[in-house]
Amino acid sequence: MSEKSIGRRSLLGGGLSLAATGALAAACSSTTATNSSGGGPLAGKKVIFVVHEKNSFFSPVQKGFEAFGQAMGWNTQFMGPAAFDQSAVVNMMQNAVNAKPDGLILTRIDETSYDGVIKAALAAKIPVILSNVASEGYAKLGVGFVGQKFVPAGVTAGEQILKYIGKHGGRKDGAIIIGKIQAGNSALEQRGAGIRKAVEDHNKANGTSFTTEDLIVGTDEAGAVSKINDRYSRDPASIAGWAGTAFECQFVSTWAKSKNLVGRFANGGFDMTVPVLNGIKDGSVDFTIGQNPYAQGWVAAALLAQQIHPGYPSFTYDTGAEVVDAANVAAVADREAKFA
Amino acid sequence: MAVLAGTGIRKRFGGVEALRGVDISIEEGEVVGLMGDNGAGKSTLMKVLCGAVRPDGGTFTMNGGPVQLRSPRDATAHGIAVVYQDLALVDQRDVATNVFLGREPRRGLVVDRGRMRREARSVLDELSIRIASVRLPVGGLSGGQRQCIAIARAVHQGGRVVLLDEPTAALGPEQQANVLKLITRLKERGTAVIVVSHNVDHVLAVCDRVVVMRAGQVQGVRDARSTNAATIVGLILGDIAADTVVHTEVAS
Amino acid sequence: MTTTIDIATTRDAAPSPLRKLFGAHEFGVLSATLLIFLFCTVFVPNFLTSDNLISVAQQIAFIGIIGTGMTLLVIAGEIDLSVGSQYGFLSVMTAYTLTEMVLPVWLATVLVVGFGALIGLVQGLITTVAKVPSFVVTLAGLAILRGAALLVTDGVPMSGPPNPGFHDLVSGNAIGSLAAQTIWMAAVMLLFGWVLSRTKFGYDVYATGGNMKAATNAGIRAVRVKVLCFALTGALCGLAGVILVGWLGSANPLTGNGFELSVIAAVVVGGASLAGGVGSIVGTLLGALVAGLIGNALVLLGVEGNWQQVATGVLILTAVLINRFIASRQSALR
Numbered sequence: 011m012s013e014k015s016i017g018r019r020s021l022l023g024g025g026l027s028l029a030a031t032g033a034l035a036a037a038c039s040s041t042t043a044t045n046s047s048g049g050g051p052l053a054g055k056k057v058i059f060v061v062h063e064k065n066s067f068f069s070p071v072q073k074g075f076e077a078f079g080q081a082m083g084w085n086t087q088f089m090g091p092a093a094f095d096q097s098a099v100v101n102m103m104q105n106a107v108n109a110k111p112d113g114l115i116l117t118r119i120d121e122t123s124y125d126g127v128i129k130a131a132l133a134a135k136i137p138v139i140l141s142n143v144a145s146e147g148y149a150k151l152g153v154g155f156v157g158q159k160f161v162p163a164g165v166t167a168g169e170q171i172l173k174y175i176g177k178h179g180g181r182k183d184g185a186i187i188i189g190k191i192q193a194g195n196s197a198l199e200q201r202g203a204g205i206r207k208a209v210e211d212h213n214k215a216n217g218t219s220f221t222t223e224d225l226i227v228g229t230d231e232a233g234a235v236s237k238i239n240d241r242y243s244r245d246p247a248s249i250a251g252w253a254g255t256a257f258e259c260q261f262v263s264t265w266a267k268s269k270n271l272v273g274r275f276a277n278g279g280f281d282m283t284v285p286v287l288n289g290i291k292d293g294s295v296d297f298t299i300g301q302n303p304y305a306q307g308w309v310a311a312a313l314l315a316q317q318i319h320p321g322y323p324s325f326t327y328d329t330g331a332e333v334v335d336a337a338n339v340a341a342v343a344d345r346e347a348k349f350a
Numbered sequence: 351m352a353v354l355a356g357t358g359i360r361k362r363f364g365g366v367e368a369l370r371g372v373d374i375s376i377e378e379g380e381v382v383g384l385m386g387d388n389g390a391g392k393s394t395l396m397k398v399l400c401g402a403v404r405p406d407g408g409t410f411t412m413n414g415g416p417v418q419l420r421s422p423r424d425a426t427a428h429g430i431a432v433v434y435q436d437l438a439l440v441d442q443r444d445v446a447t448n449v450f451l452g453r454e455p456r457r458g459l460v461v462d463r464g465r466m467r468r469e470a471r472s473v474l475d476e477l478s479i480r481i482a483s484v485r486l487p488v489g490g491l492s493g494g495q496r497q498c499i500a501i502a503r504a505v506h507q508g509g510r511v512v513l514l515d516e517p518t519a520a521l522g523p524e525q526q527a528n529v530l531k532l533i534t535r536l537k538e539r540g541t542a543v544i545v546v547s548h549n550v551d552h553v554l555a556v557c558d559r560v561v562v563m564r565a566g567q568v569q570g571v572r573d574a575r576s577t578n579a580a581t582i583v584g585l586i587l588g589d590i591a592a593d594t595v596v597h598t599e600v601a602s
Numbered sequence: 603m604t605t606t607i608d609i610a611t612t613r614d615a616a617p618s619p620l621r622k623l624f625g626a627h628e629f630g631v632l633s634a635t636l637l638i639f640l641f642c643t644v645f646v647p648n649f650l651t652s653d654n655l656i657s658v659a660q661q662i663a664f665i666g667i668i669g670t671g672m673t674l675l676v677i678a679g680e681i682d683l684s685v686g687s688q689y690g691f692l693s694v695m696t697a698y699t700l701t702e703m704v705l706p707v708w709l710a711t712v713l714v715v716g717f718g719a720l721i722g723l724v725q726g727l728i729t730t731v732a733k734v735p736s737f738v739v740t741l742a743g744l745a746i747l748r749g750a751a752l753l754v755t756d757g758v759p760m761s762g763p764p765n766p767g768f769h770d771l772v773s774g775n776a777i778g779s780l781a782a783q784t785i786w787m788a789a790v791m792l793l794f795g796w797v798l799s800r801t802k803f804g805y806d807v808y809a810t811g812g813n814m815k816a817a818t819n820a821g822i823r824a825v826r827v828k829v830l831c832f833a834l835t836g837a838l839c840g841l842a843g844v845i846l847v848g849w850l851g852s853a854n855p856l857t858g859n860g861f862e863l864s865v866i867a868a869v870v871v872g873g874a875s876l877a878g879g880v881g882s883i884v885g886t887l888l889g890a891l892v893a894g895l896i897g898n899a900l901v902l903l904g905v906e907g908n909w910q911q912v913a914t915g916v917l918i919l920t921a922v923l924i925n926r927f928i929a930s931r932q933s934a935l936r
Contacts, residue, residue, distance in 0.1 A: 056904070064907050089907030093860040095686075097846060101661040105901035108654040109647075120759040122851030193757030194855045226757065426821065438819065440812035442879040446614075451809055452820030460800045467614050484614045503820075 051319045053083035055112040057311065060103045061142065062117045064090035065229070067256075067281060067303065070349045071142065074307030075115065082315060087111075094192070096123055103127040111136060113314040115307075119143045119196055125151065137317045139324055141310040142303075143197045154317075154324025156310040158301035160197050163331040164204015164255070167278065167299050170333060171205070171253040172212050172220070174276035174296040183219040184250030187241060189258030189279065190226045191234075198255040201280065205253050220250060227258050234261035239269070254279025260286045263294035282334065282346050290339040300332035300342070304349070351414050353378045353542045354399070354430065354511045359408030361394055368394040369405065370566040376511065379540045381533060383553035383574070386563035387586055392546050395563070396513055399544070400432040401425035431509030433517065438500035441489030445481055446470035448488050449503050473506045474499075477535050479528075494525025498532050511542045518552050530556045550579045564588055627873045627880065630925030631888040634871075637924070638892060638917075642899045649902055656779055662894035663783035664689070666887060667842045668861070669868045670794045671722075671835030673886045676869050677798070678831045679811035679878025680729060680736040682722075684743030685839055686861035690854075691751040692718050692843035697760040697853035707768045707848075715840035721747070722836025726829035736832075744862070751855040759854040762847040772848035783845055790838065795883035807831065812879030868893050871921045873929075892921050 059075050061068050072088045079086035089106075091098040103116060104127050114131050118124045118140050128151055131138050140148055144155040168186075175181055186209055188202045206222050213220055225241055227234035238261060242249060252262045252275060259279035263286075266272045278297040279286070289295030306329055313324045334342045355375035361368045369391050376382050386392045397403035401419040410417050412428055419425050425432075439448050446463070447454070449470040454461040470484045479498045481491070488496055497517055504512045517533070518526040533556045536543050547553050553560055554574050562569045562585040570585040570593045584590035616622065623629060642649040668685050675682055682688075692714050699710040725743050729736040754760075762768075776782040798804035809817040810824040817824045847853050872889030874881025896917045900910045 058901075085904060087901075087904050087906060089901065089910060091860075092911055094856050095859045095861055096850065096854045096857045097664055098861075100850065101897065102901065104657050104661065105898045108651070108657055108898070109902045109904070120852050120854060122761060123759075123854070126850070190757070192856075193752045194755065194759055196759065199758050224757075226752070422819070423821065432819075434819065438816050440809045440816055440879060442812045443808055447805065447808075451816065452806075452822045454802055454805050456802055459802070461802055461805055471614055482613060485617075 050082075052315055054085065055082070055318065056085045056087070056109070057113040057115070057314060058087045058106040058109060058111045059089070059115040059141070059307070059310075060099070060106050060117070061088075061090035062099050062119050063094040064092060066283065068142075070303040070346070071307040073349050074304035074309075075311050076307070078308045078311035078315070082311075084311075094194075096120075100124065100127055104130070107131045107134060107136065110134070113318055114138045115141050115310045115314060117142045118145050118148055121145045121147050121196075128153065137314055137324070139310045139314050139317075141306045143195075144326075145196050149326075154313050154326055156306050156313060156327045157329055158197075158331060159328050160200035161204040161207070163280070163299055163301065164201035164206075165208045166204070166331045166333065167201065167253055167255075167280065168205040168208020168212075170297045170299070170335075171251045171276050171278055172208065174278065175220075175251045177296075178251075178273060178276050181250050182217075184221070185248045186220055186222050186251045186253050187249060188222055188224050189238075189252060189254040189256075189262070190224060191229045191254075191256045191258055193226050201255040205255070227261055231261060231264065234258065235265045235268075238262055238265045242269075242271075249275055251276035252278075257281040257283045257286050257298075259295045259298065260289055263289035267294055282342060284346070287334070287339060287343045287346060290334060290336060291343070293336070297333060297335040300330075300334055302329040302332065305329045352376060352411070353413060355411045356399065357409050357411075359395070359398060360406045361398060361403065362406055367566050369398070369408075371408070372563070372566070372568055374399075374561060374568070376542045376544060378510075378542055379537050380559070381537050381543045381545065381557045383557035383560040384544055384546045384563065385548070385550070385553060385560060385582060385586055386569070390563040390586075391566040392563055393515075396432065396515060396544075396546055399425070399511075400430055400513055402432075426507075429508050429510035430513065431504035431507060431511070432513040432515065433497075433500045433504050434515050438503070439488050439496055442487055444485050444487055445474075445491075445499060446484040448499055449473060449484075449506055451503060453507055469506075473502050476539075477502055477505065477532055479532065492525055493521045494528045497521065497525075497529050501529075501532055501536070505536060505539075505541060509541065511544070512536060514543065514545045516547055517545060518547065518549055526552065550582050554579060554582070562586055564592070567592065569593070627929075628882060628885045628888060630928035631872050631885055631892065631921065633928060634921040634924045635888045635891050635895070638895050638899070638921075642895060642902075646899045646902045649899065652779070654898065654902075656781065656784075658891075658894045658898050659784040660773075660781040661897070662890040663781070663787040664842050664846065664861075665864055665868050665890040665893060666787040667790050667838050667845070668835070669865050669872075669886045669890055670790050670883060671831070671838040672865050672869050673872070673874055673881050673883055674794065674798060674807055675736075675828075675831040675835050676866075676874045676876060677811045677878060677881040678807045678828050679814060680726075680828055680831065681740065681866070681876065682725065682743075682832065682835050683737065683740040683862050684721075684725065684747055685835060685865055686858035686863075687744045687747035687751065688718060688721055688836055688839035689842050689846075689858035689861060690856065691721075691747040691754075692840045693846045693853040693857050694751045694754050694760055694843075694855055695840075696844045696847040697762045698754060700763050700765075700847070701761060704763075707765065707771075711841075711844050714844055715837045718836035718838070718840030718843070719833040720836070721839075722832035722834065723829060725836075726832030729832070730825040730828050748855075748859075751857075755853070755855045757855060759852045761852045762850075764851070765848075768848045769851070772845040783849065786841070786845055790841070791883050791887055794834075798883055803827070803830075808879055810878075864893060867918055871918060871925070873925060889921075892918070 075088060076086050107130050114136050128138055138153045140153055140155040142157045148155055188205055190198050209220050209222050227237045259277050262277045272294045277295050280299045282300050286295055286298050309327050316322045317324050352375040357373050359369050359372045372395060384392050398405045401422045401424050410419055417428055446467045450466050455465045456462055467484050474481055479502055481495060488499060517529050533543055557574045560572045560574055560582055696710060696714050699705045699713055725739050728734055728739045772782055774782050776785040806822045806827045809822055810827045814824050868889035869886050871892050872885030896914055900913055905913060
């Protein structure tokens with residue numbers, strides 16, 4: 011047997027398997043080709059949305075983005091790495107720029123790392139909108155932003171937690187634990203800063219002596235519950251409330267229910283995941299702050315659309331800090347169920 | 351004069367006396383078979399000879415001068431090379447690299463591969479070892495070829511005394527014959543060879559002398575041409591009484 | 603035996619270039635890479651543009667640089683699961699030495715690379731001297747170093763200094779519009795490709811991973827070889843950290859999260875065996891290229907995010923299978 015025939019045979023084998031993967035890739039991409047409806051000058055535009063980490067929070071963002079895209083007859087593509095890694099995100103964004111889309115929506119979770127790729131997109135005349143997180147200094151890039159203003163939203167959360175500490179026994183001191191699902195995320199850090207500011211202001215105005223401390227719990231429920239329990243066990247009497255910067259309150263809820271501690275302290279945070287809303291319904295979570303993720307997809311796409319045609323410059327759109335508590339949870343849960 | 355001789359070698363492991371005053375010697379161009387039941391002390395003696403185990407007592411001489419074998423490096427420096435079954439070769443590497451393992455010829459920082467291949471080939475030819483190409487990875491060769499390459503390395507790396515641990519075990523008859531032929535070839539070149547084996551036929555076929563160990567002592571030494579398998583097996587099993595004047599007999 | 607020297611030398615002569623190509627360990631991954639490249643050229647819009655190819659070459663720089671250390675380590679029969687955390691921790695250290703300690707770039711680089719080597723040295727010593735499997739040691743290292751990165755930064759991304767010279771050195775346009783990162787990767791891979799395939803140390807690495815007992819019996823200081831490979835991997839993580847900070851201007855404590863998997867995938871796709879003794883830098887470069895091309899093509903093709911994960915895994919598996927298939931054909935050839 012000559013080596014040539016072997017070479018040919020292996021090439022054939024490889025070719026077949028590659029053809030199979032090509033078919034797979036084609037099947038995948040066809041799921042997002044939504045140019046069946048809509049019309050006008052924006053029909054058939056290719057718009058790519060790259061987030062820093064593709065987790066469940068972004069489901070309503072994606073739904074909002076795709077709903078708008080479908081109405082316009084766009085080809086939409088929504089992506090992000092499964093686990094956050096700075097260079098993985100930058101690479102994915104760079105690939106998105108290379109795909110020469112008609113518009114790009116990105117998250118900018120720190121002040122420098124993503125500027126290179128944003129500038130590259132702008133240089134290639136691709137309009138860019140930031141969504142969800144923008145970080146300081148985004149304005150000088152000349153791009154718009156759709157999302158929550160995190161420090162004020164954090165202040166709102168801080169005021170809420172203080173209000174509920176008053177309802178749960180009315181302590182004048184104790185620690186407010188600022189939970190974080192993730193370190194290194196400027197949005198969570200800014201909300202945390204907002205919570206701290208609200209607590210300091212409250213202490214000054216009312217002569218109370220609340221303290222704050224950070225606790226990184228992660229996104230894995232079992233790990234989060236054990237970290238929460240560890241902090242509690244260290245000094246059970248010291249804790250006045252749990253104020254999350256994302257959906258940490260759902261882990262506090264799970265833990266408090268298992269230890270029969272519901273109602274012993276205030277518990278609240280951000281986001282409208284199903285467990286958080288259920289927690290509000292059963293009383294194990296006092297409140298949560300919404301940031302309207304649907305708008306972060308839908309409005310971002312809309313800003314992009316009016317920038318592509320007729321060509322109005324983009325601007326910043328605050329998606330707010332909606333307070334959800336026992337009074338309005340039923341209506342909010344109905345609304346959020348539409349993304350399930 | 352003996353190229354290597356050990357006198358009164360003792361080694362104790364905890365409560366077990368593995369070697370109880372063993373005398374052994376080997377001449378240039380001589381093949382000595384080392385036999386004995388499991389636990390007789392053969393492997394301990396081999397490890398002592400190659401420096402892997404330090405004896406509690408006894409002396410060594412090489413060509414009449416006293417030597418110390420405190421480490422495998424010492425032993426290698428004195429030209430004592432050991433070939434362990436299946437512990438000698440790197441399967442993924444080619445024949446030439448394995449012959450030179452750990453001692454690749456260099457030109458500055460770079461390994462001189464051309465010289466390595468040429469020299470490997472000449473070593474193989476000198477020992478009449480048949481290998482299609484020195485570029486072949488040894489993992490694909492037969493057990494006999496692998497054993498031969500391991501032995502070739504020991505010789506090439508300056509082994510004047512080569513210790514072979516079960517060189518024919520786990521080989522087919524034809525490959526066993528090749529290995530035995532190689533041992534004869536080593537003898538012709540003047541290399542001293544000590545063969546540890548359980549196979550009486552192989553030992554009698556290739557060795558000049560047979561040293562039989564039992565319970566940490568030399569049970570008997572026989573000239574391979576004037577003894578037979580039954581005698582050797584008798585010594586191994588202890589059915590034939592131990593010689594008492596082993597080393598004087600050797601010296602004559 | 604009837605051979606003459608003439609016949610012997612021709613038998614040992616180098617095979618023809620064609621035969622050498624088909625017989626090379628890297629032929630499988632080379633075929634896979636070329637097939638993917640051809641596929642992309644034909645079916646993927648915007649793929650075959652110089653900008654796009656240059657950015658692929660830029661994107662694989664970190665996998666390539668850290669993968670070089672990992673290749674040596676895997677060939678030596680060990681593995682380092684902590685490379686992602688080392689890379690993250692050392693990029694944070696880069697930002698720290700530049701911004702907090704205000705050291706010049708060259709000194710910060712020396713410190714960070716040296717610190718990386720030290721981390722590798724410690725992990726290597728624990729692995730070889732205490733005889734704890736490197737899988738376990740570096741799994742612990744993965745957690746410890748990620749924690750350390752978070753502690754140093756308080757969990758917040760740390761800015762590097764605004765230093766255009768530094769930025770140009772590590773990520774500016776080097777030759778034409780080729781990114782400096784690509785050049786750094788090429789330099790690292792050329793150097794260690796040469797070390798691995800030509801020098802005594804490289805031979806020792808293969809021998810150590812192929813059969814540690816044989817290597818030790820042959821007088822190779824196998825423990826030292828392994829520890830050096832760990833230290834080299836750490837040092838290259840440091841270099842990658844420095845380049846990252848120069849490029850992006852900040853260090854996120856979560857940098858390199860999960861990166862060890864991409865690196866190990868590239869090394870394995872490149873034909874290295876996790877059992878040790880087999881592998882090459884050329885293979886790892888091709889493995890990194892496969893990863894880069896797949897990531898790039900899936901975005902260009904418009905594949906939706908969740909499917910990208912699936913497709914990446916499927917394609918890596920396909921590349922390995924092509925590799926395996928060709929390797930089995932090659933052994934039939936011999």
